[in-house]
Amino acid sequence: MSATVSVTVNGTKYDVQDVEPRMLLSDFLRDTLGLTGTHVGCEHGVCGACTVLVNGDSIRSCLMLAVQANGAEITTVEGLGTPETLNVLQAQFREHHGLQCGFCTPGMLMTGEDLLRKYPLATDDEIREGLSGNLCRCTGYQNIVAAIRAAAGKRAEAVP
Numbered sequence: 001m002s003a004t005v006s007v008t009v010n011g012t013k014y015d016v017q018d019v020e021p022r023m024l025l026s027d028f029l030r031d032t033l034g035l036t037g038t039h040v041g042c043e044h045g046v047c048g049a050c051t052v053l054v055n056g057d058s059i060r061s062c063l064m065l066a067v068q069a070n071g072a073e074i075t076t077v078e079g080l081g082t083p084e085t086l087n088v089l090q091a092q093f094r095e096h097h098g099l100q101c102g103f104c105t106p107g108m109l110m111t112g113e114d115l116l117r118k119y120p121l122a123t124d125d126e127i128r129e130g131l132s133g134n135l136c137r138c139t140g141y142q143n144i145v146a147a148i149r150a151a152a153g154k155r156a157e158a159v160p
Contacts (some may be wrong), residue, residue, distance in 0.1 A: 003067045009033060010079030019066050025059075026050045031078060037077040039104050041135075048134030051107040052076050058114035075105035080113065088158075089113055089151040092155035098147035101137035107134050112148045120152060 002018040016032055029035045030056040038061055039048035045060040051059045053075040081087035086094065089112050099105040115122055122130065127148050
């Protein structure tokens with residue numbers, strides 16, 4: 001038995017038929033929609049590489065079935081900005097060298113985006129707590145925290 005999944009991803013509406021009921025949202029995004037920015041690391045919800053926003057909240061897409069997202073609005077890392085026009089958080093990751101190999105970066109960005117939307121003036125400790133579910137084996141998190149803090153400052157400056 002298959003299902004139809006209707007979602008809006010990065011502002012584009014998708015109605016996909018014949019979705020396997022056990023298909024993970026991460027596989028749906030990557031394999032069905034071709035949005036490969038969402039990385040799959042552990043497939044157990046531990047590493048955070050597959051983090052996306054579902055109806056504005058960060059979730060581990062490897063722990064959610066695609067059919068559970070039916071009717072949802074989803075933002076993936078591709079929805080933050082483009083290579084030509086990075087959003088503020090992406091630009092600060094680049095400026096503060098908040099990535100090395102880049103595998104964890106999409107999840108860090110999506111978690112950071114959620115964090116800044118909910119806590120626009122987050123302290124370093126709050127940023128570290130917010131990122132505690134995202135693993136990076138290349139950095140010491142210093143530059144990632146600095147990038148998120150800088151993005152918070154840039155966003156605060158932009159508010160009239």
